[in-house]
Amino acid sequence: MAEQGRRAFLTQLVAAPTLALATRAASDALAPATAHAAPAVIPSLPAPADLVDLGELFILAGAPTAHLLVLRVDTDGTIVFRLPREEVGQGLTTAVAMLVAEELDAPLDHVRVELDDARPELLFNQLTGSSNSIRSLYGPVRHTAAAARARLLAAAARQWALPVRNLTTRDGAVHAPDGRTAPYGDLATAAADPALTVLAATPKPESAHTLVGRPTGRVDARAMVTGRQRYTLDLDVPGAKPCVLRRPPTLGGTVTAVANRDAVRAMPGVLDVVTVPTGVAVVAETFGQALDARAALQVSWGPGPADALSDAQIRTRLRAATPPLLVPPLLTPYLDAEFDFAFVSHAPMETNSAVADVRPDRAEIWSGLKSPIIAQQTIAAALGLPLDKVTVHVVQAGGSFGRRLFFDAALEAALVSRACGRPVRLMWTRVDDTRHGRMRPATHHRIRATWALGEVLSFEHRVAAVETDFRHGLGEILTATAASLPAGIGNAGFAQTLFLTTVKSPYHFGLTTQTLTEVPTGIPTGSWRSVYSANTRGAEEVVVDEIAARLGKDPVQFRRTFLKDAAQRAVLDKAATEGQWGRTMPPGCAQGIAFHEEYGSRTACLVEIDTRDPEHVRVTKAVIAADVGRPVNPKGLEAQLLGGLTDAISTTLRAGLHLDKGLPLEGSYSQFHYARQRDTPRDVRVHIMPATGEPGGAGELGVPAAVGAIANAYARATGTRPRSFPLDFDVDFTPYPR
Structure with missing residues (x-):
């Protein structure tokens, strides 16, 4: 759907001493409404199920609400944009700053992007996930900035008594034909005048972009590498004291008694x-004193919901829950394959943390x-406070991969602060984060072609998965858009809807069916980068290679034959050509390739693998081609695809969690074998296809194709058929005590 066809934009002046604007993005199918009007009926999506995209559902859910994006121009020329999304390292603040700077013809370093506090009036427009931020913000941000530019031009035109059409903007200033120049800061107060006559604001055509689409370094890079970037535990909140938790020896266990509470309270520094x-x-x-006291606690624990479960029991449950395949292999050749994927930690560099200051009447x-x-x-419900008495500040985070969709630390910190009557700075240790954090569910796959x-x-393709917890806002979004979904999808549950709107085969493979069955276990789970696609499409790409081999076809040519459109084939061809597909490799080394399409984008990944040292199987080269429609920042996109590749190398080769009697054995990076620098390929090349249309999603795009490519390369190098991931999954460490 085209941007103008999907939404209309209404911009209003916010009462402020300098220029401040808010833009509401609303479907053009809706009647005009104020910010306080009741949500209107959501416009319908096209009927065919394979046209439904989860990102479009996010956009539709936000369309009827007060989607207010706030931009301010200060008298010093600083342009401040309040971003109702979270920056977790994906480069979103850089991309949004580029959009603002582009529309305002301002230097990028004049733009400051600040993360908005929780704003309940936004309803469905403050959840960061599903590779949707740039897709949903691309139009609204540009329109907001264009409206600001129009007001600045109008202010200069009135000051100089010149027609607006004779003025231009450049380098953060308005320029007149006679050489006069007015920096935006000098015009900010005049531009805020409600009586100012302003012409309609229209964003630049993409053909006029000079910054958007150009590889650009992150606006926060220097702060991060010099230690100036402030994360949650860096904040100076008056009176907030360090806090850690002693957690149960099994997932979801409960406290029944603390034998030495008073003795621990008497330890040095304990409050x-x-x-x-x-x-x-x-x-x-x-924190040192808190950790010493935690270790000294003598706690009796009640059982958790998954105490009897270990990996073997989980695999048995998943296999038993996998529905039967329906097409009987009676008259034609066929291939059956089954795959298992382990639990996986999100493992962000910054562990769970929060600061909370809870008083009797506010938090x-x-x-x-x-x-x-x-x-x-x-948090408001847990504290028994009115919603407007709870302020939640969003802080830039050091990684997420889906983990920070949940707010465990924030809720814990609030409860601890209330219980002890003082502000607290709660930190999850690395062991806490690895063992008690949410994880990507284990899955079993049964495929027949x-x-x-x-x-x-x-x-x-039949998928059986440990149930994924979606109680973080996604459920509300899907409920809000249920009426607009095609028959069948609209009646599905949250998990089913997400599965059906993200997992699709890009191939003309006749009768294609992909189904999900979830198994409740009580294990804390959450969306992990690419959610269902990483495993599901990764396994499918392995089967695609095996079908090609059965038919005596080259894997690239076989995919070209069955891909559905020219854009898909162009991406595959780019990866194959740039990666020199088919070149001669030494024994024990091989190439692998795979394709994936999701969130309006498509990618192909070619890798080369070296298996000659069984103790250190290594991906030595990777070539990635991606078509994301219109990339805002190609450099940021490359980083996202490299991150997806690293996630795939990790979870395909070595990284996973062993569940043992209700608790993961892994407790640190030394045990959860995420790829180190020595495990990453020395030769990585990312090729971004020419810009077309609007931006597609990118954050999760890179994982599934890389999973398939690595598994396929391993199969070709070793002559085996990989079926259980990660491939090297021994317990080669001594677990920490429970």
């Missing part, structure tokens, strides 16, 4: 010891949050 639903919290003058929370509205609602006369007649 309080309180019990909350998730464990026993120690508040102290320093203030600081944390890295991707769903701050739901966090605010949940049939063919005849060189044509694939059917492709069935």
